[in-house]
Amino acid sequence: MRRLHTQFILGLTLFILPIIIFRLFWIRPGIAVLLLIWFVVVGYFLKRSFINPLRDLQRQAQKTSAEPFSFGYKEFMIFLGNRLEYLDNKLYREIEARRKVESILFSMVEGVVATDSTGRLSFINPAAERIFKLDAGSALGKFPREVWKEFELAELFHQVFVTGKPQTREMQLEHGAKRYIKLEVTPICLAEGEETQGVLAMVRDLTRLRHLETVRTEFVANVSHELRTPITSIKGFVETILDGGLENKEATKRFLTIIYQESDRLNRLISDLLDLSRIESGQIEPKRTRTFVPPLVEEVRQTLQPRITEKNLSFSVELGPSAVWADEDQVREVLVNLIDNAIKYTPAEGSIKVEEKDRGSMMEFIISDTGYGIPQESIPRIFERFYRVDKARSREMGGTGLGLSIVKHIVENLGGKVWVKSEQGKGSSFHFTLPKYKEE
DSSP states (O other): OOHHHHHHHHHHHHHHHHHHHHHHHHHOHHHHHHHHHHHHHHHHHHHHIIIIIHHHHHHHHHOOSSEEEOOOOHHHHHHHHHHHHHHHHHHHHHHHHHHHHHHHHOOOOOOEEOOOOOOOOOEHHHHHHHHTOOTTTTTTTTHHHHHHHOHHHHHHHHHHHHOOOOOOEEEOOOOOOEEEEEEEEEOSSEEEOOOOOOEEEEEEEEEHHHHHHHHHHHHHHHHHHHHHHHHHHHHHHHHHHTTGGGGGGHHHHHHHHHHHHHHHHHHHHHHHHHHHHHHTTTSSSEEEEEEEEHHHHHHHHHHHHHHHHTOOEEEEEOOOEEEEEHHHHHHHHHHHHHHHHHHTTTTTOOOOEEEEEEEEEEEEEEEEESSSSSOGGGEEEEESOOOOSSHHHHHHHHOSSOHHHHHHHHHHHTTOOOOEEEEEEEEEEEEEEBBBOOOO
């Protein structure tokens, strides 16, 4: 603005200068002609540099005004100032609205991807970058085929851009970990019937949903199988008895014993399913109290002592006086499941040990045995429902396949973690942590 003022004052001075010179040298006609030429040239310069731009500005202002106007220079400048202030406020509101839209898009859980009129990616929010495992901002300005190796994905953007018709598709991404996504791709048009200016895609990650569907399907199949086995056995022996087996008392007694064992197994299975369902649904709220683990271990040992004696197992306990903040009944159930498993899968003359380690705000409890051990490929799945390392041996020992799953849910519900370390042929050690009890 200061430079414009200087130019205007300089131009006005040059314009007036001929009049002053003419007043000083008016008796010389030759100089008067030169001064007249000077006046014309400088006047043209002022008109071109200042008056013409003002006229152009007035015409532009007239186009943006709803009504025609006619006023002087001062009124025009006031009008122009007001108009510029209005446009500045409007621009500010537009920028704020755009920022709000961008903040919404950036905070969305679903991925948003947009391309411009050239087909290059012009926008991709953090959710989409997480879904596609992209570095922040690395995909902007690139064509879809340069970003994604999956031909079907890049081709989908191209088809919608060319045809102008929205498409929805579910697909599997093989790059890295296997993921399932759903894309809803629509063309971007400024008005109906106009050419496509780009493509907008909504991306949803269906990986967890697909995993849950798989788990549900497997759970139903496993439950059906586990229930069918004892029911089939019970039905078969009952039919045998009804077909004349009552005449042989020895056989009848043996059949009834098997029926009792199968019905007991069926009862344990249903009980474990109900317990697991209540824990997962949050129906069982832990009643946290100051809980000492050594007495609970002793209770469990006494309950299982006949089986320990039968296999001649050594059972050692190395626990301190520290208390944990947990539900006593639930901790007892965890200990029953883990110690019972240790007894089941430890051969005769083996040993079982229960010990603890101080982990700051947590106490870590370890139940180790010298049993058969767990193959390394089975360790990641050992806490899944109905997963068994050796199905035949597990059923023979009366396992339902739900004990470790119940342990995992109880421990995590109490604020701890559970994991296993094992070496096949040398034994296993199950670890779980619980929060320490702290005085108020």
